[in-house]
Amino acid sequence: MRYLEDIQIGHRRELGSFTFTAESIKTFAEQFDPQPFHLDEEAGRKSLFGGLAASGWHVASVCMKLLVADGQRAKAEAEARGEEPPVGGPSPGFRDLRWIRPVLAGDTLTYSSEVVSVRATATRPGWGILQSKNVAVNQRGEEAYSFLGSVFLPQRGDAA
């Protein structure tokens, strides 16, 4: 986590990988998205997905898990350099979220995040908004998931 002024457009971070087992797909689906194609192999095969498919919200939740872990790594790296990293704010939302390909049991997604834009906010002095495009590719290198996320970041401003 850095100040708004430190962010470079186009900066990209690898977030890591996650394998969607049949068990993890069903556990998430039972709680949040119990449509038959997320719970049952046979129903999945008969669906547009062609197999037991992870809920799109499971794919999205795992992305957040990896984004947070990456933020914690970045914070530790900054502290190791003797810097005191700022505390980031919440997110106002996202746009253009695409479930491009089904994520089937056994698939491994590798996620990355690239900075698209940074801007100051008129409504919250001292803060700006960072927009990033987050993407996941499967083990065949095919894009399976992407979205444009936004998050509030503090500005260094005159304080530094």
Add this chain to the structure above:
Amino acid sequence: MTLTFEDFKPGHFGTFGPRHITRDEIVAYAREYDPQPMHLDEDAANASMLKGLAGSGWHMCSLMMRMIYDGFLHKSASMGSPGVDQMRWLAPFRPGDDLTLDVEVVEARASQSRPTLGIVKFKFSMLNAKGQTISEMITPIMIGRREAAAGN
């Protein structure tokens, strides 16, 4: 009776819930998927922009999905969704909230490439007990057409 594409006309579709939110479920989701202090710990949350313990936005998405399923999708010919046009997290949701889902059909159009289904664009609004809209999502869902469903 299964709801098919033909049952979704532009306009207000329905209101579903309320769904009571506990602190335990907010923290459980956050531990697994979004372990930021503002979703886990009261003191850290009080010091944050959210000014109090609040659920993850992605937890909100997942809860919305479950309320959509329980509300009407379970008895529909849903064939999944290609994505979400826009999600706005307008205000935090908190332990003890009772959430209501308001469903509006924005447009319904037949698929050119797949004659067995249509694409229904929804606007889902999540409201708390005070009637404040805390999240708003615009998303298309693919839903089977009546003739195709009858042929199964």
